[in-house]
Amino acid sequence: MSERAFVMIKPDGVRRGLIGEIVSRFEKKGLSVVKAELVQVSEATAKEHYGHLEAKPFFRELVDYITSGPSFAMIVEGTAAVKNSRYLIGSTNPADAAPGTIRGDYGLDVSENVIHGSDSIDNARIEIERFFIR
Numbered sequence: 605m606s607e608r609a610f611v612m613i614k615p616d617g618v619r620r621g622l623i624g625e626i627v628s629r630f631e632k633k634g635l636s637v638v639k640a641e642l643v644q645v646s647e648a649t650a651k652e653h654y655g656h657l658e659a660k661p662f663f664r665e666l667v668d669y670i671t672s673g674p675s676f677a678m679i680v681e682g683t684a685a686v687k688n689s690r691y692l693i694g695s696t697n698p699a700d701a702a703p704g705t706i707r708g709d710y711g712l713d714v715s716e717n718v719i720h721g722s723d724s725i726d727n728a729r730i731e732i733e734r735f736f737i738r
């Protein structure tokens with residue numbers, strides 16, 4: 605069944621010129637990028653987006669990272685888009701992410717892990733609204 609996922613290339617990925625390469629991976633997999641925009645994530649949106657991590661010691665660093673420059677926000681559509689996107693993206697820590705995944709191939713450190721992908725259909729809906737509808 606076709607569904608939508610929210611995917612965002614984080615500022616390190618944009619700075620490193622990886623937009624084309626990363627978009628290409630989603631397209632080759634068979635998922636469609638149906639909307640995309642370069643966005644400057646605000647402090648308030650960053651805090652909301654990562655609200656589940658507010659108590660973590662790295663929260664301030666995470667907010668500074670995600671607001672450090674433009675990100676490339678996308679709506680990705682296709683069969684099981686949420687699950688398939690997470691597989692393409694790989695484990696949170698690039699050191700644990702398998703080669704062939706985006707984080708496995710382009711990341712080194714958990715604090716700058718190149719890309720975000722929604723972790724559930726419900727969160728995909730919330731994140732699409734957060735970044736594209738408001």
Ligand code: IDP
Pocket residue numbers: 657662666695696714715716717719720721723
């Ligand atoms: P996810 O991005 O794979 O869904 P989450 O646990 O929701 O993983 O973490 C959100 C983001 O917080 C990660 O993608 C990463 O940028 C950052 N993060 C997670 N754990 C750490 C850490 O231990 N140190 C620094 N940043 C972290």
